[in-house]
Amino acid sequence: MIQSTSVKLAREYETIYVLRPDATKESVARLSSRVSEVVAREGGTLTLVESWGRRALAFPVGKHRRAYYIYLKYVGGGRIVSELERNFRMFDEVLKYQTVKLRDEVDQTGVTVNPADIEFEMVEAPPDEEPEESLAAQLGLDEAAQARDWTARHEGTGEEHEGGRGRRSDSRAPAPPEVASDAKSEEKSE
Amino acid sequence: MMRAKPAARDRGEMRVGRRGCPFCSDKNAIIDYKDPQGLSYFVTDRGKIVPRRVSGACAKHQREIATAIKRARSIALLPFTANS
Structure with a gap:
């Protein structure tokens, strides 16, 4: 590996995970705290957490037509990805997830994080939209x-x-x- | 010496779409799988990826477009097929 250099190099990843529209606030908060826990435990740095809110899916997934999208960005090793995805599989609320590598060889010590960016704010309260037609x-x-x-x-x-x-x-x-x-x-x- | 080839129009071919790669001519345009609106230009109304001959993109950018569309499909931002 190229790890012989004095600076420890990491990779930057982004992950989108999609939650069922009927997920409760508590379970969503629990999952997001689990995510930050996992990233921290594996020695990574969470740089961005964005909630895109409830969006229409391009096609129905598990009979759901809408879903909550949450977007993460983090810097760290590849073990974070596998550990995160293992956790996503354990939660029934997660319909889909996808991770994309953004950059190789990021200097993790130089990454600055705005604390406001990684604060997870729950998406807006479920609007009283038309009930999903069976x-x-x-x-x-x-x-x-x-x-x-x-x-x-x-x-x-x-x-x-x-x-x-x-x-x-x-x-x-x-x-x-x-x-x-x-x-x-x-x-x-x- | 060199006989000019008849123009494309005279040969009965029709040029579809625009000339030149839209991403080479505009360096600020980015191909992002998280932007289904931007990608929808490169998807037919049946959800298929538009071919290079129509999209006008160069090989490099067409590759990036195709990857982005496939990523967007996998996370349900774009449809795999027409949803009627």
Whole structure:
């Protein structure tokens, strides 16, 4: 190796890891503290931690359409990378991770770190976005559930018409899916 | 002595895209896999990598573009295929 020089040379890496959108604040904070712990334990220097927030994925990953992106930059040896990735595999919240080597032969002692840059600030509170549509709903398979909801809503008023209800709900059975499909097409057009 | 080759247009060929590598002509432009917006110019609407003959990039930069697109795909910033 070229380590014979007096200055200890390290490499600079960047890592992006992607978390499930439903990850709790505590688990995200726990993971990020684990990351800084690992980097410190392996003799590296964390130089940047950036939270990109919740972004849309280019394709669904594990049925999730959005995910939290967190970006790290650090200087150190290659063992940090393998140790970090081992930790990412242990956390169920991590959907994806990727490490890229930026530079070889970085003088680690000369690296200056702005403490504000490596402070992990939690991404904004989950906005009340539209709930992720389940696959069944997308395919229109849970019309049965929608119809059940519909009758449940409309039954409360008709307690005394016990006898007629069976026939009435039969005759109206096609109505709820229509309503549902209207609602869906409106959503799409937005 | 040297007979001039007919111009490309006369030979029935159409030049697609621009002349010259966009990254050689602009030294400040960087190819970054973390910037899916910038890469989307080199991806078709079906998610395929645009060939050199269309993108106009030189071999070196086309290589970098392709690597960046593949990295962006792997971290779900760009699609592998058209998502319809």
